[in-house]
Amino acid sequence: xxxxxxxxxxxxxxxxxxxxxxxxxxxxxxxxxxxxxxxxxxxxxxxxxxxxxxxxxxxxxxxxxxxxxxxxxxxxxxxxxxxxxxxxxxxxxxxxxxxxxxxxxxxxxxxxxxxxxxxxxxxxxx
Amino acid sequence: xxxxxxxxxxxxxxxxxxxxxxxxxxxxxxxxxxxxxxxxxxxxxxxxxxxxxxxxxxxxxxxxxxxxxxxxxxxxxxxxxxxxxxxxxxxxxxxxxxxxxxxxxxxxxxxxxxxxxxxxxxxxxxxxxxxxxxxxxxxxxxxxxxxxxxxxxxxxxxxxxxxxxxxxxxxxxxxxxxxxxxxxxxxxxxxxxxxxxxxxxxxxxxxxxxxxxxxxxxxxxxxxxxxxxxxxxxxxxxxxxxxxxxxxxxxxxxxxxxxxxxxxxxxxxxxxxxxxxxxxxxxxxxxxxxxxxxxxxxxxxxxxxxxxxxxxxxxxxxxxxxxxxxxxxxxxxxxxxxxxxxxxxxxxxxxxxxxxxxxxxxxxxxxxxxxxxxxxxxxxxxxxxxxxxxxxxxxxxxxxxxxxxxxxxxxxxxxxxxxxxxxxxxxxxxxxxxxxxxxxxxxxxxxxxxxxxxxxxxxxxxxxxxxxxxxxxxxxxxxxxxxxxxxxxxxxxxxxxxxxxxxxxxxxxxxxxxxxxxxxxxxxxxxxxxxxxxxxxxxxxxxxxxxxxxxxxxxxxxxxxxxxxxxxxxxxxxxxxxxxxxxxxxxxxxxxxxxxxxxxxxxxxxxxxxxxxxxxxxxxxxxxxxxxxxxxxxxxxxxxxxxxxxxxxxxxxxxxxxxxxxxxxxxxxxxxxxxxxxxxxxxxxxxxxxxxxxxxxxxxxxxxxxxxxxxxxxxxxxxxxxxxxxxxxxxxxxxxxxxxxxxxxxxxxxxxxxxxxxxxxxxxxxxxxxxxxxxxxxxxxxxxxxxxxxxxxxxxxxxxxxxxxxxxxxxxxxxxxxxxxxxxxxxxxxxxxxxxxx
Ligand code: SRM
Ligand SMILES: Cc1cc2nc3c(=O)[nH]c(=O)nc-3n(C[C@H](O)[C@H](O)[C@H](O)COP(=O)(O)OP(=O)(O)OC[C@H]3O[C@@H](n4cnc5c(N)ncnc54)[C@H](O)[C@@H]3O)c2cc1C
Ligand code: SF4
Ligand code: FES
Numbered sequence: 035x036x037x038x039x040x041x042x043x044x045x046x047x048x049x050x051x052x053x054x055x056x057x058x059x060x061x062x063x064x065x066x067x068x069x070x071x072x073x074x075x076x077x078x079x080x081x082x083x084x085x086x087x088x089x090x091x092x093x094x095x096x097x098x099x100x101x102x103x104x105x106x107x108x109x110x111x112x113x114x115x116x117x118x119x120x121x122x123x124x125x126x127x128x129x130x131x132x133x134x135x136x137x138x139x140x141x142x143x144x145x146x147x148x149x150x151x152x153x154x155x156x157x158x159x160x
Numbered sequence: 161x162x163x164x165x166x167x168x169x170x171x172x173x174x175x176x177x178x179x180x181x182x183x184x185x186x187x188x189x190x191x192x193x194x195x196x197x198x199x200x201x202x203x204x205x206x207x208x209x210x211x212x213x214x215x216x217x218x219x220x221x222x223x224x225x226x227x228x229x230x231x232x233x234x235x236x237x238x239x240x241x242x243x244x245x246x247x248x249x250x251x252x253x254x255x256x257x258x259x260x261x262x263x264x265x266x267x268x269x270x271x272x273x274x275x276x277x278x279x280x281x282x283x284x285x286x287x288x289x290x291x292x293x294x295x296x297x298x299x300x301x302x303x304x305x306x307x308x309x310x311x312x313x314x315x316x317x318x319x320x321x322x323x324x325x326x327x328x329x330x331x332x333x334x335x336x337x338x339x340x341x342x343x344x345x346x347x348x349x350x351x352x353x354x355x356x357x358x359x360x361x362x363x364x365x366x367x368x369x370x371x372x373x374x375x376x377x378x379x380x381x382x383x384x385x386x387x388x389x390x391x392x393x394x395x396x397x398x399x400x401x402x403x404x405x406x407x408x409x410x411x412x413x414x415x416x417x418x419x420x421x422x423x424x425x426x427x428x429x430x431x432x433x434x435x436x437x438x439x440x441x442x443x444x445x446x447x448x449x450x451x452x453x454x455x456x457x458x459x460x461x462x463x464x465x466x467x468x469x470x471x472x473x474x475x476x477x478x479x480x481x482x483x484x485x486x487x488x489x490x491x492x493x494x495x496x497x498x499x500x501x502x503x504x505x506x507x508x509x510x511x512x513x514x515x516x517x518x519x520x521x522x523x524x525x526x527x528x529x530x531x532x533x534x535x536x537x538x539x540x541x542x543x544x545x546x547x548x549x550x551x552x553x554x555x556x557x558x559x560x561x562x563x564x565x566x567x568x569x570x571x572x573x574x575x576x577x578x579x580x581x582x583x584x585x586x587x588x589x590x591x592x593x594x595x596x597x598x599x600x601x602x603x604x605x606x607x608x609x610x611x612x613x614x615x616x617x618x619x620x621x622x623x624x625x626x627x628x629x630x631x632x633x634x635x636x637x638x639x640x641x642x643x644x645x646x647x648x649x650x651x652x653x654x655x656x657x658x659x660x661x662x663x664x665x666x667x668x669x670x671x672x673x674x675x676x677x678x679x680x681x682x683x684x685x686x687x688x689x690x691x692x693x694x695x696x697x698x699x700x701x702x703x704x705x706x707x708x709x710x711x712x713x714x715x716x717x718x719x720x721x722x723x724x725x726x727x728x729x730x731x732x733x734x735x736x737x738x739x740x741x742x743x744x745x746x747x748x749x750x751x752x753x754x755x756x757x758x759x760x761x762x763x764x765x766x767x768x769x770x771x772x773x774x775x776x777x778x779x780x781x782x783x784x785x786x787x788x789x790x791x792x793x794x795x796x797x798x799x800x801x802x803x804x805x806x807x808x809x810x811x812x813x814x815x816x817x818x819x820x821x822x823x824x825x826x827x828x829x830x831x832x833x834x835x836x837x838x839x840x841x842x843x844x845x846x847x848x849x850x851x852x853x854x855x856x857x858x859x860x861x862x863x864x865x866x867x868x869x870x871x872x873x874x875x876x877x878x879x880x881x882x883x884x885x886x887x888x889x890x891x892x893x894x895x896x897x898x899x900x901x902x903x904x905x906x907x908x909x910x911x912x913x914x915x916x917x918x919x920x921x922x923x924x925x926x927x928x929x930x931x932x933x934x935x936x937x938x939x940x941x942x943x944x945x946x947x948x949x950x951x952x953x954x955x956x957x958x959x960x961x962x963x964x965x966x967x968x969x970x971x972x973x974x975x976x977x978x979x980x981x982x983x984x985x986x987x988x989x990x991x992x993x994x995x996x997x998x
Pocket of ligand 1: 705707743784
């Protein structure tokens with residue numbers, strides 16, 4: 035799931051992380067959500083996605099600092115360390131089918147970005 | 161038909177258009193009803209005036225349109241060497257210079273034009289010429305035989321042609337043009353500048369924006385030209401300051417003339433007298449004169465048609481010109497000066513290639529209105545019809561003028577050569593994988609072998625006769641050079657504009673940093689300005705080098721490796737206070753490792769306050785200029801290598817380039833600074849400096865090669881400015897100087913031609929670009945510290961800015977902190993205080 039301004043969010047355990055303005059278009063920020071580092075990205079068309087910040091290849095907490103773009107239709111982030119690409123919608127690594135990073139529910143309400151719980155098993159697409 | 165019903169048609173002037181008229185008259189049967197008399201002033205039949213200059217090579221015979229001296233039709237009579245002196249339109253008679261009178265029924269004036277000679281004092285001295293007829297050229301040739309210098313007054317199309325001829329006759333040749341540029345009628349200032357560079361490179365001296373005051377004589381002959389400020393020697397003077405229609409006959413006969421001269425005619429080319437017609441350069445249809453042959457030919461056809469009772473009309477002509485001028489292609493077509501309301505201009509000015517191209521496009525961007533091409537007119541064939549037919553432009557019209565991708569050099573690697581050392585992949589492995597469209601692991605680790613891998617694959621495909629895709633990535637079907645040109649043409653300042661107009665999708669980790677680097681090279685603004693932070697590779701994005709555990713290293717500039725004890729102490733204190741691992745680098749400076757992102761501003765505030773600045777260890781830009789101690793201390797040193805290294809490092813600091821740049825300066829041939837392992841290496845000699853270029857370490861080491869020797873300081877810097885800017889403008893993404901030099905046709909010799917001999921005449925432009933960089937340099941870290949917007953990115957967590965990322969751990973080794981072995985993601989207890997969203 036991804037968030038867009040105006041989407042209604044249920045009362046689940048959402049953490050308010052920052053204003054949408056704080057995330058640069060096609061950039062990411064790192065948020066602390068329930069003690070975990072979560073990378074929150076904003077795409078060019080203002081969709082917001084959240085992934086675990088941890089890059090399983092370099093084993094460092096860095097994904098929020100990667101470059102955001104598209105591969106075909108897929109919005110992705112490239113790890114700043116060694117450039118492996120991850121699908122922002124599903125956390126799937128686009129360079130290695132066996133690797134996937136966790137994704138989080140995320141919503142935008144009144145210009146504020148809220149990150150919810152980690153998804154059990156990420157669904158495809160949005 | 162009985163003879164007394166035949167009419168007499170007289171043609172005055174046997175030049176290009178008069179001749180074409182007679183030909184058409186014969187072909188279309190006008191001579192069935194008319195006897196044609198042609199009166200020509202020149203001693204010979206019509207010839208190809210457009211090709212006049214080739215007279216010097218091929219002689220008069222070869223230019224003639226009528227080598228036999230008569231037409232293949234007995235009803236046409238040719239009177240040569242005869243001038244028509246008077247026209248009486250009432251009696252319909254002409255008086256000839258031979259004294260005879262000729263009566264006509266219909267009269268066609270095709271008297272052409274005469275060169276305009278400005279009435280300056282001395283303009284009629286012996287030694288002064290015009291450039292219009294074979295006789296003129298014969299006279300010029302004879303005068304040049306005993307002369308040393310020549311001047312052409314007028315820098316238009318014809319003037320340049322005449323100048324080239326004088327040059328070819330062995331004269332030291334000058335061109336004087338009153339307008340501020342050459343060919344003022346066809347090209348604009350920038351096009352004129354490009355043309356001027358070509359022309360000067362051929363050895364001609366230009367004086368633009370200068371009026372001729374007088375021709376100064378000596379012993380009754382032209383000797384020099386007074387230009388006011390200066391005087392130019394001139395044994396031979398050729399006036400080429402425009403042409404004037406030869407309308408004297410018509411004027412004396414009382415026919416209507418156009419305001420600016422020329423015999424006024426209607427769409428049938430009929431003058432104010434119904435039995436008199438005018439065609440070619442002497443005519444002014446709708447008041448406008450045409451100084452080209454093609455419109456004259458069209459007028460000739462129209463009059464033949466009219467005399468046969470046909471409906472043909474002349475309603476204006478395409479003034480497009482395309483010519484090869486002294487080996488330089490020049491074309492100008494349509495509304496070349498963008499005079500149409502709202503017209504937009506797209507300009508590609510590639511000084512390196514000596515090319516200037518401009519498209520003039522309608523306000524809505526849909527139609528091509530005109531353009532100017534200098535240096536490369538290959539697009540003319542496509543463009544001109546687009547103007548005349550008004551067909552819709554493609555979506556990216558500038559692609560019509562962008563250069564085709566520049567080819568790369570060859571790799572002469574043996575098959576077993578290891579290309580990727582991280583993954584032990586050989587050239588043969590890569591070729592084998594390419595053959596079955598497979599992949600290897602090459603380039604997947606440190607990435608340093610990627611350019612080589614790319615070259616091997618390209619070479620393989622090229623050998624298979626397959627076209628090589630030189631696209632940057634899936635988003636841009638162009639190379640870095642093409643992208644550089646596109647950005648320059650449009651003056652783009654952001655990625656969004658570039659990808660919207662020339663790319664697809666939203667970019668990636670390949671094209672975004674490339675666009676960022678090109679923008680930085682061209683605009684020289686802060687790399688984090690205006691949303692450009694998200695384009696940068698992570699090192700540029702945080703102005704520091706990321707390390708394996710996600711922390712950063714900090715490298716302050718220590719120019720030339722020289723540092724004061726106080727400076728060393730500050731660095732030591734900062735390292736101690738922030739707990740940073742400290743190491744002397746291979747680049748003669750100090751690296752402080754293990755800084756968390758949120759600590760970077762605090763660390764840099766301390767360093768900047770102590771007078772340090774960014775060392776750009778993170779940028780594709782100048783890193784260091786290494787030095788040896790040189791003549792200050794060393795008993796062998798012959799020059800002050802430390803001073804030179806510092807000067808150069810400070811000059812080129814912050815210069816964004818296709819790959820990183822390194823320099824070195826050694827004080828003598830012992831080469832303690834390892835200068836020849838650098839992109840530019842300088843080694844002191846007794847007389848000055850030897851400059852070497854194209855060295856590097858890394859995976860494919862290369863020794864720098866001598867570009868120029870025994871240079872003084874000033875020349876050294878000038879050559880380096882040119883060299884570096886030439887590299888920045890034309891190298892491929894992540895291509896260091898050595899492979900770039902190899903990729904140029906002519907290799908190092910080509911670089912020497914451009915940088916040392918200034919063969920393209922763009923030395924001063926490259927130097928000016930560097931001067932702009934030097935003047936505009938600002939320390940990136942100081943600017944960042946002063947800008948809250950830039951600073952707010954340097955936080956561990958957006959909602960807990962001061963909480964360290966729990967994932968980052970350290971352990972001790974040899975008394976300093978180093979990264980701990982990483983584990984999986986760490987989750988802190990939920991009790992950790994979380995800052996309010998900012
Ligand atoms: C720190 C240092 C090693 C050291 O401890 O001495 C170093 C460290 C790195 N080098 Fe280096 N190189 C360092 C001197 C060199 C030298 C020696 C020199 O400059 O005289 C060379 C060989 C000379 C040369 O560049 O040709 C060198 C050849 C490379 C290369 C291979 C370049 C090539 O053309 O193949 C890379 C990879 C690259 O740039 O793509 C590289 C890349 C790197 C990077 C930036 C890799 C990265 O992206 O993380 C390393 C991180 C630097 C950091 O975190 O600060 N480093 N590296 C040296 C920093 C010099 C400085 O003060 O700025
Ligand atoms: C060096 C040079 C290069 C050129 N290059 C180009 C080019 O690249 N492209 C292009 O389109 N154009 C070019 N031109 C221009 C082109 O030559 C002219 O447009 C063309 O010659 C015009 O033809 P015309 O018949 O009107 O005039 P002309 O060719 O000049 O013929 C007129 C003739 O009439 C004669 N005459 C004049 N008055 C009388 C009189 N009273 N009695 C009898 N005879 C008379 C003249 O002696 C002359 O022979 C060039 C011209 C020159 C000089
Ligand atoms: S290169 Fe020459 S001048 Fe420099 S330190 Fe070595 S020996 Fe001395
Ligand atoms: S990835 Fe090929 S040499 Fe490092």
